[in-house]
Amino acid sequence: MKLVITGASGRMGRMLIETALQTDGIILHGALDSANSAFLGKDAGEFLGQTTGVLISNDVEATLMGADCVIDFTRPEATLAYLPICIKHNINCVIGTTGFDDAGKAEIHAAGAHIGVVFAPNMGVGVNATLKILELAAKILNSGYDIEIVEAHHRLKVDAPSGTALKMGEVVANALGRDLKDCAIYGREGVTGVRDDQTIGFSTIRGGDVIGDHTVMFMGQGERVEITHKSSSRITYATGAMRAAKFLNAHGAGYYDMQDVLGLKD
Incomplete structure (x- = not known):
């Protein structure tokens, strides 16, 4: 080929x-x-x-x-x-x-x-396995859990959040019967009020030579489930x-x- x-x-x-x-x-x-x-x-x-x-x-x-x-x-x-x-x-x-x-x-x-x-926003086999795990986790943790996605990339990356973070958000939102366009929160500043439990939050970190780190957190009462993928190359x-x-x-x-x-x- x-x-x-x-x-x-x-x-x-x-x-x-x-x-x-x-x-x-x-x-x-x-x-x-x-x-x-x-x-x-x-x-x-x-x-x-x-x-x-x-x-x-x-x-x-x-x-x-x-x-x-x-x-x-x-x-x-x-x-x-x-x-x-x-x-x-x-x-x-x-x-x-x-x-x-x-x-x-x-x-x-x-x-x-x-x-x-x-x-695809990420061609990595491990990331795509992570997407399947996130789909299952979202279906299980479908009530009583706040969802936040944190991603970190090198200082030269020009778009945010990363395509991978957005794909993770889409997978989780779809598993929960939501539209990410309606429930995503891309930044918080000042007096934001009590968190809406239907939202999916995104946090972006840019610095150094980080290839790509992504963590999805499902945060409930008394416990937190974190699913993380890190790329080193x-x-x-x-x-x-x-x-x-x-x-x-x-x-x-x-x-x-x-x-x-x-x-x-x-």
């Missing part, structure tokens, strides 16, 4: 390239980066001390030609620019980018009518993304998430 990696000079892009080069059945077909990148024209494996023959480019259409799948962990505006070109050339997409508005999410969903799309996202790319190669057109890829849906 011929794979193109976007954001090739970034931290996640480099991890994806390294993982692709080490994954059986994957051929690194292309590497894309922004027009102002200092790495344009350089070999995609140079940071590893390897020569791959794949040069980093910002010519999207030329780079995508002949590819089977794109893995994209960049910014929403970049992802949405790649998407119509992928549809035009029948190239599957694995999208780990976060920070989309509702219109952007709808555009990605619609693309699944034409190509295979895996769209981006490799978990990269290996999950490779698994998603292989899934699309086998399944073709459709809109999927990592729960589909991992066979976790009921």
Whole structure:
């Protein structure tokens, strides 16, 4: 399977390239980066001390030609620019980018009518197992428990709360028969009054080089249940993304998430 990696000079892009080069059945077909990148024209494996023959480019259409799948962990505006070109050339997409508005999410969903799309805020296998655990916990702890979600990421992350935290909130809200849009609280300041027991609170921490920590707390009278996932390396996202790319190669057109890829849906 011929794979193109976007954001090739970034931290996640480099991890994806390294993982692709080490994954059986994957051929690194292309590497894309922004027009102002200092790495344009350089070999995609140079940071590893390897020569791959794949040069980093910002010519999207030329780079995508002949590819089977794109893995994209960049910014929403970049992802949405790649998407119509992928549809035009029948190239599957694995999208780990976060920070989309509702219109952007709808555009990605619609693309699944034409190509295979895996769209997930977190490609990590452990995180997706955690989502299933959260669904079960919410169904059991469905009364008498206040729910708070705390997430921490590195100082360079530009969107908040993280896509993973929002997905956790959606899973919990859905299990409780609620709509996260109606019950989420994203910040508290001043005299906020007594807590509404139907709300789901979010707290965001940004600092240092934290890869990604997420904790969901179910707080009742006399006890607190905490479900935590901590990432110590981006490799978990990269290996999950490779698994998603292989899934699309086998399944073709459709809109999927990592729960589909991992066979976790009921």
